[in-house]
Amino acid sequence: MNKPTDCTGHKNPQELIIEGASCASCVAKIETALKRIDGVDSAEMNFALRTVSVAGKVAPEVLIKAIETIGYNAKSANDSSDDELLDEKDLADQKYYTSLMRQVWIALGLGIPLMIYSIFGGPMTVETSLERGIWLIIGILCATIMYFAGKHFYIGAWKSLVNHSANMDTLIALGTGTAWIYSMVVVLFPMALPEMARHVYFEATAMIIGLINLGLALEVKARGRTSEAIKRLIGLQAKTARVVRDEKEVDIAIEQVLLDDIVRVRPGEKIPVDGVVTHGHTSIDESMLTGEPMPVEKTENDEIVAGTLNKSGSILFKATRVGKDTALAQIINMVKRAQNSKPPIGRLADIISAYFVPVVMIIAIVSALVWLNFGPEPTLAFAVVSATTVLIIACPCALGLATPMSVMVGVGKAAEAGVLIRNGAALQTASKITAMILDKTGTITEGAPKVTDTIVADESYTEKYILTAAASIESGSEHPLAQAIVDSALEQGIELEKTTDFQAIAGHGVEATFNGQRLLFGNQKLMLKNNVALNEFVAQAQQLADEAKTPMYLAIDNKLAAIIAVSDPIKKDSVEAIKRLQANGIRVVMLTGDNKATAHAVAKKVGITEVFAEVLPEEKSKKVAELQAQGEIVGMTGDGINDAPALALANVGFAIGTGTDVAIESADITLMRGSLHGLADAIAVSKATLRNIKQNLVGAFIYNAAGIPFAAGILYPFFGLLLSPVIAGAAMAFSSLTVVSNANRLRFFKPKEH
Amino acid sequence: MLIINLIGLGLIVLIVWWFWLYQSQSTQVSDEQDNSEITVVVEDGIYQPAHISLLENKALKIKFLRKDASPCAATVLFPELEISADLPLNKTFDVQLPPMKKGEYAFHCQMKMYSGILVVK
Numbered sequence: 001m002n003k004p005t006d007c008t009g010h011k012n013p014q015e016l017i018i019e020g021a022s023c024a025s026c027v028a029k030i031e032t033a034l035k036r037i038d039g040v041d042s043a044e045m046n047f048a049l050r051t052v053s054v055a056g057k058v059a060p061e062v063l064i065k066a067i068e069t070i071g072y073n074a075k076s077a078n079d080s081s082d083d084e085l086l087d088e089k090d091l092a093d094q095k096y097y098t099s100l101m102r103q104v105w106i107a108l109g110l111g112i113p114l115m116i117y118s119i120f121g122g123p124m125t126v127e128t129s130l131e132r133g134i135w136l137i138i139g140i141l142c143a144t145i146m147y148f149a150g151k152h153f154y155i156g157a158w159k160s161l162v163n164h165s166a167n168m169d170t171l172i173a174l175g176t177g178t179a180w181i182y183s184m185v186v187v188l189f190p191m192a193l194p195e196m197a198r199h200v201y202f203e204a205t206a207m208i209i210g211l212i213n214l215g216l217a218l219e220v221k222a223r224g225r226t227s228e229a230i231k232r233l234i235g236l237q238a239k240t241a242r243v244v245r246d247e248k249e250v251d252i253a254i255e256q257v258l259l260d261d262i263v264r265v266r267p268g269e270k271i272p273v274d275g276v277v278t279h280g281h282t283s284i285d286e287s288m289l290t291g292e293p294m295p296v297e298k299t300e301n302d303e304i305v306a307g308t309l310n311k312s313g314s315i316l317f318k319a320t321r322v323g324k325d326t327a328l329a330q331i332i333n334m335v336k337r338a339q340n341s342k343p344p345i346g347r348l349a350d351i352i353s354a355y356f357v358p359v360v361m362i363i364a365i366v367s368a369l370v371w372l373n374f375g376p377e378p379t380l381a382f383a384v385v386s387a388t389t390v391l392i393i394a395c396p397c398a399l400g401l402a403t404p405m406s407v408m409v410g411v412g413k414a415a416e417a418g419v420l421i422r423n424g425a426a427l428q429t430a431s432k433i434t435a436m437i438l439d440k441t442g443t444i445t446e447g448a449p450k451v452t453d454t455i456v457a458d459e460s461y462t463e464k465y466i467l468t469a470a471a472s473i474e475s476g477s478e479h480p481l482a483q484a485i486v487d488s489a490l491e492q493g494i495e496l497e498k499t500t501d502f503q504a505i506a507g508h509g510v511e512a513t514f515n516g517q518r519l520l521f522g523n524q525k526l527m528l529k530n531n532v533a534l535n536e537f538v539a540q541a542q543q544l545a546d547e548a549k550t551p552m553y554l555a556i557d558n559k560l561a562a563i564i565a566v567s568d569p570i571k572k573d574s575v576e577a578i579k580r581l582q583a584n585g586i587r588v589v590m591l592t593g594d595n596k597a598t599a600h601a602v603a604k605k606v607g608i609t610e611v612f613a614e615v616l617p618e619e620k621s622k623k624v625a626e627l628q629a630q631g632e633i634v635g636m637t638g639d640g641i642n643d644a645p646a647l648a649l650a651n652v653g654f655a656i657g658t659g660t661d662v663a664i665e666s667a668d669i670t671l672m673r674g675s676l677h678g679l680a681d682a683i684a685v686s687k688a689t690l691r692n693i694k695q696n697l698v699g700a701f702i703y704n705a706a707g708i709p710f711a712a713g714i715l716y717p718f719f720g721l722l723l724s725p726v727i728a729g730a731a732m733a734f735s736s737l738t739v740v741s742n743a744n745r746l747r748f749f750k751p752k753e754h
Numbered sequence: 755m756l757i758i759n760l761i762g763l764g765l766i767v768l769i770v771w772w773f774w775l776y777q778s779q780s781t782q783v784s785d786e787q788d789n790s791e792i793t794v795v796v797e798d799g800i801y802q803p804a805h806i807s808l809l810e811n812k813a814l815k816i817k818f819l820r821k822d823a824s825p826c827a828a829t830v831l832f833p834e835l836e837i838s839a840d841l842p843l844n845k846t847f848d849v850q851l852p853p854m855k856k857g858e859y860a861f862h863c864q865m866k867m868y869s870g871i872l873v874v875k
Contacts, residue, residue: 089843095823157799159797159799160799160800161772164772164778167867167868220825337836337837340838341833342831350866358774362769400866423836
């Protein structure tokens with residue numbers, strides 16, 4: 001089927017995907033509604049696929065509206081997917097490259113022989129009538145080349161000129177045009193010029209057009225490589241899905257998968273859309289999105305995301321997010337948006353490039369006037385050469401490309417490592433971070449506390465009884481540590497029992513009646529308040545706290561029965577990652593609501609010396625402000641939900657994700673895997689990208705700042721040197737290519753091995 | 755020589771006036787609808803129209819039709835609005851802009867060789 005390309009009318013049948021059509025009677029309703037629209041010739045619905053094919057000259061928006069008014073949702077199946085757009089772009093780039101290369105050969109076909117002729121001393125002057133005749137033929141040939149190989153420069157230059165704007169085309173058209181017109185004047189009216197000035201520059205015109213086209217062609221190729229990362233992400237999307245419709249499994253295009261569809265995925269297949277497993281058990285490789293190499297076990301009720309790879313089992317899952325709503329689609333969107341955003345460092349280049357071309361034109365005129373007024377004979381020839389060379393050597397492109405190309409590659413590179421950077425500003429600030437605040441729970445630690453020790457103090461109770469009592473009383477508590485105790489009991493198959501007279505004592509613990517006994521469960525303060533003798537167990541509790549565990553006392557009928565310690569295990573690579581941050585000269589600070597002893601113990605284990613402990617959730621942003629007041633550029637890493645205000649206040653907020661559950665909007669930078677290495681990677685990539693941008697900007701500035709005076713002939717009075725326009729053309733063509741290639745070097749950047 | 759110098763100076767003045775001082779004509783978007791549409795053609799180094807004006811608090815859908823195969827033309831950015839789009843070749847591509855406050859919003863390609871302005875009144 002041919003895809004319609006305009007939006008005014010469609011002759012070809014259009015395909016719409018219908019959402020919400022649950023029964024066969026919907027078919028007639030939808031078909032009738034569509035047929036009623038003026039211009040619709042026929043409408044046929046395929047109920048199994050939930051698609052409707054409409055023939056007639058009606059814009060898709062009209063059809064969609066009609067379907068929506070009768071209570072269904074519809075979207076056009078003709079919308080190009082990212083994948084198709086990318087293929088089209090590649091094809092278009094390839095075609096453009098081929099046509100540019102054809103132009104290169106046409107132009108160099110004349111330019112190179114003429115160049116060789118002049119290098120080997122062939123006279124480029126017009127003295128005899130034979131020479132005039134030959135140069136006239138070459139001049140006409142040159143004009144033909146300008147038409148076939150350089151038409152785009154002249155049309156572009158003219159169109160921008162009448163629109164009061166100027167761009168690279170303007171410079172090339174003016175430069176080559178000046179050289180050609182001057183040479184033609186020499187050929188046609190030699191007597192109008194002094195003898196020494198009768199020099200032709202046809203070789204310059206042809207060579208410049210050829211070289212600049214060559215530069216453009218190579219740039220197209222190099223630019224293709226800068227979008228490799230996004231191509232890889234788009235390539236992760238499956239093309240088809242196997243859904244259960246009317247109790248049968250059918251393969252349909254990914255665009256046709258609807259919400260709540262039940263989808264089958266077999267081993268080795270990609271997950272087509274986001275969903276929740278309804279049947280089966282498998283392990284899923286999420287490394288392509290999170291950078292986490294270990295496959296993740298998934299069973300019923302677990303979430304799975306599009307683009308990841310099903311490794312072992314066959315599963316059925318219910319689609320919860322489809323189309324543009326899947327995590328992958330959002331990641332692609334975010335990466336694209338970030339790739340096109342500019343960090344503040346690029347602003348100066350932007351301001352300069354807005355004035356650049358007219359300024360260069362003025363410099364060319366001034367340079368010509370200086371040669372005419374003060375230059376040696378033949379002044380006119382010198383004036384023409386210097387003006388042409390100035391126009392040709394100036395390269396606004398290199399300046400304009402310096403920042404966006406590096407950002408494109410850098411943001412893509414980060415995405416490959418599971419680091420989503422929101423925009424260019426975040427990228428730039430991340431490279432300058434001097435202090436990093438790490439939230440303890442869930443950032444340094446796993447965020448899932450577990451019971452680690454049970455010390456029975458009263459031998460008349462068994463460990464099981466102790467855990468039953470503690471879990472039963474804690475089942476009424478909302479404290480995060482309470483959950484760990486309840487989970488631990490449930491894991492051991494313990495059934496919880498009812499408690500009565502439950503009372504939570506803020507900052508102390510809980511109290512209740514269990515099995516006819518009075519239970520107290522909490523910290524040392526609670527025990528002292530109730531005169532429970534702790535004796536030698538205080539030392540044991542202290543030892544547990546020193547091991548970064550949180551000890552809790554259980555007293556039964558006012559007599560100490562046991563100490564239960566809960567600990568949130570430190571992520572296995574936190575120590576290593578924190579070392580990497582510190583090695584980068586970053587001041588790492590830990591922030592937690594936990595008690596001082598445990599906080600310090602955790603900090604000590606991971607090598608952090610500065611700790612903000614017992615911080616209430618609402619005080620977290622104050623701590624960020626405190627460090628900022630000390631002149632630090634503060635990064636704050638948290639889970640993105642509880643820490644949102646602190647993340648927002650920090651110079652760069654990092655949301656640390658768990659798997660692919662991306663909290664995209666809450667942070668400047670989202671780390672898709674739980675490891676803190678992502679943080680060190682993010683900073684390393686930002687630094688490398690900023691370094692790359694600086695190299696590009698400095699290169700482009702120096703190139704233009706040195707090239708233009710050189711072209712104008714500033715060296716001539718001292719060394720008798722004047723740049724040839726051909727060299728200027730080559731320099732200009734390759735300066736923007738150099739910028740793109742330097743940005744491409746970032747593709748090989750690897751964050752330190754870990 | 756004097757004449758040549760005067761011509762040179764005249765050209766410089768002309769450049770300054772033509773490229774910097776001249777006020778471009780603006781294409782006014784219909785102000786009756788809440789969400790108007792306008793087609794912008796991307797060809798030969800310019801956006802056409804490049805100067806668009808509309809009323810404040812009105813959304814605008816710009817249908818970009820890119821006819822220039824050069825990669826420069828492929829991306830359009832609205833930096834103030836944090837919106838960007840990759841434009842397919844020889845196809846219209848819709849960029850939906852939210853209702854905007856009074857002010858000037860530039861849009862341009864990555865290198866600013868193509869550039870245009872939205873004037874919200």
